[in-house]
Amino acid sequence: MSTAAQAAAPARSRGARRVRWTPRRIVLLAIGALILLIVLFPGLFTSDTWNKVNVADKFLSPSWDHPFGTDEAGRDILQRMIHGARLSIGASLAVAFAAAAIGTIYGAIAGWVGGWVDRILMRIVDVFLAFPYLVLAMALAAAIGRDMKSAIIALIIVWWPSYARMVRGRVLSLKRDLHVRAARTLGASSAQLLRWHVIPHTFGEVNARLTVDIGYALVALTGLSFLGLAAQGTSPEWGLMVSTAKSFVLSAWWYALFPGVVILLTVLYFVRVGDELAGEES
């Protein structure tokens, strides 16, 4: 573009890496900051007695003192959820990031090396992707062990292949890009090319999907807890709370409702953020 044309071009196309802050994005960012705080410092928002059994207060309906009501042991549901956030959301984050990291490296190697290596690696991915993911997750979670740690591992195993495929596709196309070939003529080694010029260009796409996946992982995780395959006992994990609540649906309607709604809203939040990122990417 001649400089004259550049002057006429809208400001958006210059400094393409600067983010445009719309009101929507600011709100999303604020919510994200809040979530982060809750996950890291639940104690800030709750009293010290959040987990104390207090049978006298059992099944209190929602009120000013207990916005979400109390459960069968008299514990405040809202406060339990705040502590549970670190488990539920924390675990979802772990699943999403780990799957993305593993998938990226795997896919980058397959795409870059190509040939029979690529074919074998992708066959393996195909095998994983052939299974309906929830069925596989449940089977693995049950097999590995019925606790949070095993559930997380099970989900990571189920999740990484789709990243591998996505990154492999991107790398195949990046391999042919002029800036990568140009860097090769400069003398860069394959490792250098991958590290500096190829993998960084996969981040945008990966991040967009990653964020959405945090939401989906949350659904999967709470689902597994609900089935008794993840969180156990008195853990304040959200899915487990919903599971426990199902026995009391008619008498203590708030018990099942609020955790369910919060799960839904959290998932929607992450999906929304993912959409924004995907929008920026394109």
Next chain:
Amino acid sequence: MTPLLELRDVHKTFQGRGRTVRASRGVSLKVMPGEVVGLVGESGSGKSTVANMALGLLAPDSGEVLVHGERLIGASRKREKELRARVQAVFQEPLLALDSRRTIGWSIAEPLRIHGRGTRAEQEARVAELLTAVGLDPAFAERLPSQMSGGQLQRVNIARAIALDPELLVCDEPVSALDVSVQAQIINLFLEVQERLGIGMLFISHDLAVVRHLVDRIVVMYAGRVVEEGPTDELCANPHHPYTRALLAASLEPDADEAGVGVRTATTDATAAEGVPQEGCPFVPRCPLAEPACSEMPVVALAPTGPGRASACRRSGVLVEAGASTSNHD
């Protein structure tokens, strides 16, 4: 003296979906130290394939591609790196040749980083020096490629290419994507850089007029073969191959008289799948001098037609004579 770059009887064929493209059919050329050679040809001529092979981005099917007498592909990792430091490239698309996520300064310093030349501070200083040398404000080092114009970016690419003080620059259509006035500036920059650093250059373009400003010797390609070679001024004044003559005639200049079209108006050109005959000279369908013998195998090889001149044409004699008589006229 060892040539900086040498291609010896190089062949390369590409297989596409159902199509076979013979991009190089026995190409040989040489660039000596300090020499500036122009490679001219249109789409389908195979000139970009030559560029890619010269840069070691593509391996030939047969024949040799030698940099300083050595093969780039297949060399040890260490040797390959050393050789690459001596042969650098400038590509056609200024924006696409740079990593969009990196600043200009980062990209120019990249060759220095890869080859471990100097400390961070020294590299930064060198980047500033290089930016100034190509006519840009050193402050541009902080900018991203998307914030600069095509002409400016091509200067950046040149700066990056000379960062290691290479001996050979392979330039693949470096000004084709630029506006006329910007193109002129970059041509002059290339001239300046070549004069100052005395580097050898292989300058590839479809535009004879552009190439002519920069090179000592021109190599003309058609349908994967070298069809003519010669010193710039002589070749432009007296072409020895019908295709070269057509190229010269087709060059439209604003103050020339109505440009004569030197080719038979044909329905085919070098890119048409059916256009290039399998046997005989590929130029036959468009050649005004073609005779039946031209369609027979074997294709005439490049043969000398004068001091420093060569042509792959059965009928080059006609053109040599025509050229001789015009010069006798003056």
Next chain:
Amino acid sequence: MSDVLTVRNLTVRYPNAPRPSVQGVSFTVPARGSVALVGESGSGKSTTALAVTRLLDPAVEVTADEVSFEGRDLLRMGKKELRALRRGGLGMVFQDPRASWNPARTIERQLLDGLRGAERAERRERLVARMRRIGLDDPERRMRDYPHHFSGGMLQRALLAGVLVHEPRLLIADEPTSALDTTVQAELLALIGQLRTEQGLSMLLISHDLGVVARMSDHVLVLYAGRIAEQGPTSTVLAQPQHPYTRDLLAAIPRLHGPRKVPLQVGRVAEARTEGCPYAGRCRFATDRCRTETPAPRRVGGTEVACHLAPLPDAKAA
């Protein structure tokens, strides 16, 4: 013989742009005449053509005192009438042959789109005849091929055939040969020239290439930053350019003969100014007046120039 196309004081403004892409452009294309719009990227030449044919996004502001084709107002024409015009009186050819064709459909389907029965058969026959004329061998069979079987040059010829079969009175060609090789370009231009004479076609040519313009047009408009720098008969403008930009442009063209170093007059390319003369930033003759007062076009010698300082000393280009 009246004018086929009349444009008076055309201005085009994109939303949020610092300056209009086209400003105050006026020209006419006479019957059987050929006019060229010349300029580099950002000059507004393509935008002018797109504005005249109403191909710009509706959000873009297009104003003019007059834009008429054979006396009919183009800017206020209804959609239906406009479409009929695009299939009838006005023919258009664009730059990238591969972009003009849908790669998933055969040439035949694309050229005969929307026609049925007798009408389709008749059109097909005329197309085949025209393609043969235009130099496409075995058009009957080749029409059923897909675009990727054709080379760039042949696609442009096919497009031309498709356009000319409608017998337009005005052909608008936007960089019709820029994507093609030099030899193919020369052939295609010769062909267009021939067809023009045969059909008495008028032409509006848009190009950045002064060589193409010299060959193809009688009258030329040199555009810079959306304004006309100079306009007049092609031979006069190229032989005795009055505007500094025209001179610089001519000087910058790489030549087969002459000095090795391209004789550039200016060191830096500066941005087009929004105040005063847009070329003042780059012009070696610029005065204070040039920087503040926008020059109006006026007659100097055989051409119309928008420059305060014309006629300039040493009126030769070389």
